Amino acid sequence: AGKMYRKKDGSVWADLTGDGLDHKLLLRSDGTSVYMTQDIGTAKLRFQDFPIDKMIYVVGNEQNYHFQVLSILLDRLGFKWGKDLVHFSYGMVELPEGKMKSREGTVVDADDLMDDMVSTARSVSAELGKLDGLTDEETAAISEMVGLGALKYFLLKVDPRKNITFNPKESIDFNGNTGPFIQYTYARIRSVLRKAAEEGMQVEDHSAVTPGEREITLIQALADYPSVVAAAGQSYSPALIANYVYDLVKLYNQFYHDCSILKETDTAVRSLRLRLSSQTARVIESGMKLLGIRVPERM
Structure with missing residues (x-):
């Protein structure tokens, strides 16, 4: 009553x-x-x-x-x-031209947008030589991964409560805080691991190795992953995972630049670096999967 x-x-x-x-x-x-x-x-x-x-x-x-x-x-x-x-x-998603309004016909059809993203990803990837030597089937699969990954990542890397302007061209960039940059780094790590396997390199006991500065930073970042996922769940914010993966990828690229992996002659040190590479790839794949984004084995 x-x-x-x-x-x-x-x-x-x-x-x-x-x-x-x-x-x-x-x-x-x-x-x-x-x-x-x-x-x-x-x-x-x-x-x-x-x-x-x-x-x-x-x-x-x-x-x-x-x-x-x-x-x-x-x-x-x-x-x-x-x-x-x-x-x-x-928040609302806007286009560079302004807000999407159905009354004014500026609403974008999701299917059309996704198709455009995939074809843009194909042309950008081809220009940069990232599709060289791939079959038509592989080219189509990677173009779809990159195009849709770019779209999802661009939307998810921002705090969900904020309004954003979606710029398709900006999102398909193999440098910077983008889906394709992360996907390319993952493919690079998988390539290193494949080469190591082809050359018969085994991951041996590396417990006696003292990690260097780059390796320690990477180990610490990998250890943070579970707490980042928990925080993202508690705050309903996929952006935490997206930006964590981007930061991890930047750290891995610094490590890759400064630390020899396949040419390292000390097998214990090489084993540590291969193990770190393998773990980084696993975490990138897991984080991107939580965002609904697939990562390519080669690119």
């Missing part, structure tokens, strides 16, 4: 002034529902039908008010999980 009230025209409302909000319509005078009423029913069904602990709505920040009201209403209706409802409020 007192949670809702009916007006003379038969419409049903909730008084939210006590929560610093306004009066919210729940049923129209003809008995038809509104979005809010439907969301209340859907939330109840989700908790009934699935063994979930928490419900996270991933919806743009223009819906902040709607989900604030939904949480209050679910709580009032006696659903113990109402207050725990999470609206993961993300």
Whole structure:
């Protein structure tokens, strides 16, 4: 009682002034529902039908008010999980030309955008010689990996709550904080490991080796991975993982530049560096997989 009230025209409302909000319509005078009423029913069904602990709505920040009201209403209706409802409020994506608006026809079709990204990735990769010697099948697979990886990474590396301008050309760059840069580094590591295997190099006991500065920095970064994933989960921020992987890749490239691997004559030192390379590749692959991005074995 007192949670809702009916007006003379038969419409049903909730008084939210006590929560610093306004009066919210729940049923129209003809008995038809509104979005809010439907969301209340859907939330109840989700908790009934699935063994979930928490419900996270991933919806743009223009819906902040709607989900604030939904949480209050679910709580009032006696659903113990109402207050725990999470609206993961993300920012808007804009194009270099301005906002995407359906009324003005500037909305981009996702399929068209993805197709464009893949064809751009193909031409950029070909220009840079990264597709040399590959079959048509391999070329198509890598172009798709790079194009979609560039798109996903560009969107996910930014704090999800911020508005961003998506620039397709900027995103497909084999240098800097981009998906293709990370993918290329992964392919480079896999190439080193393949060559080591072809030359019969075994990873031997390297426990007596004292790691150098570059190696220690890389070991410390690899050890941070589990805590970064945990923090990303707690804060609902894939950007933490994206930027961690980028930082790891930069550290590996410095290590690769300064430390000989395949030409190292001390087998124990070489084994340590091969092990570090292998672990770095595993973490890059794992981090990118969490972002929904695949990495190529060769490029």
